Amino acid sequence: MVQYAVLIFERETPGGLADIPPELTQARFELDQRIAERGGRILAGMALDQTHTATTVRGTAVTDGAFLETKEALAGLFVLEARDLDHALELARLAAQVHEIIEVRPLVGFEIVRRDGEDRS
């Protein structure tokens, strides 16, 4: 199996999560299950708050907002395990049914750091 980052880009709306229809939110929750049914696995996932809440640090300078100002902003990402790129793209298409734009990138490394000096996985 190969690990990919699946990056999710969305156009931001003023109300944030509140603007998303409940059926869509439900469908997004079910993505994990649908991917598993097709032989893939989501190892980790995260949803990002809107870009106006971001702060960018470069060197010593601190500025308000996200580093990349794009029409569709990075809204979240998950780590996907798939057989190969064709499989990963098949699963990404499922994600694209409930999100606007999906970018698939192979991972060079992925690890979860545990607290309190536990072993790293």
Place this chain on the structure above:
Amino acid sequence: MADAHRREWAYVLAATVRVTRDLDTAEEAVQEAYVRALRTWPRDGVPDRPGAWLTTVARRIALNMARDAQTLRTKLPLLLEPEAVEMPEIDDIVDDRLRLVFICCHPALATEARVALTLRLVCGVATPDIARAFLLPEATMAARLTRAKKKIAAARIPYVVPSPADLPERLDAVLTVIELLHAVGHTAYSGERLVRDELTDRALDLARLLRDLLPREREVAGLLALLLIHRARRTTRTDAEGRLLTLAEQDRARWDRGLIAEADRLIVAALRAGPPGRFTLQAAIAGVHAQAESYAETDWAQILTLYDELVRVWPSPVVALNRAVAVSMVDGPATALAEIEELERDGRLAAYHYLPATKADLLRRLGRDAEAADAYRTALALTANAAEQAFLAGRIGSSRPDPGGDARIDY
């Protein structure tokens, strides 16, 4: 030797990839196998099965390379392969060429990378020759190829024939690459003639290869037929000075009737087998032109029917423009002009010189010479191609009688 290179390269490379699971190493090994053939064949004679000889040698070289590299192996991931990696019998791997074609034309690669990879890995064309064909510095082309191969390895694009569900879309990507190769060779008047012919030759080779490997795919038959008809007319497309000739001006007696008949058989079979796709329809249109005894005797009604269908399966403004030419022959230039003006408002063809050139021709046929001259000037400003410029410049202010319009787009 050149023959063995051209005919066997894809087979040998595909077979070697089975062992190396890495395109780069396989490519290097096959290159080296050809170098050895160049040394030994003149001395010992050409082996009975050159492909098998080359494959055996290339695989041995690849295995040695892998052994040598084992210790300092860069961690480039290997190509994904579902089966185990023992050496399969040589006869099992014939269809590995298909995997090679599909990996080179994978939609995850940029279009220009697909074209370059296909030429390099499937056709075995050397990188400097590919660079020359696309009028690019060799280093640029080499970098493009390297980047594409790195992506295949890093993103794990699988070395497989797509599943039946994905096949239509993936096959269309392959056919598009072949069509593009042909188009570059067909219209790149700025390049050397030999380089251009080489590209159209390669496109035809690829279409024939694909036809052998996927005999039931109708669109493969359609593309092959289309390229055969272009080939049949190749020598008549320009005059002795290299000036472009329209379909109306070409010497039909010099068209290759054998190739046209071959194309016709493919088209008829493809049309009978089910609803035609865009390549079959383009071939059918080219076929109607090719069957006509003279430009005046062209069955325009039939061509228009085919264009109606083509616009339906492939709603592209370029197709709509070509269809307008057929409309002008069936319903007259005034009706066609209305369609051209519609396309102008659409705006997607704003930079496409065939649009004002076609408009100019219709205006000329309607006797609106001053407006026609304006349109020719617009077209002239949009093309960088010397032969096209000469053609259009000749049209401005010319009242040369032309029985059937320019029909600039020749299928």
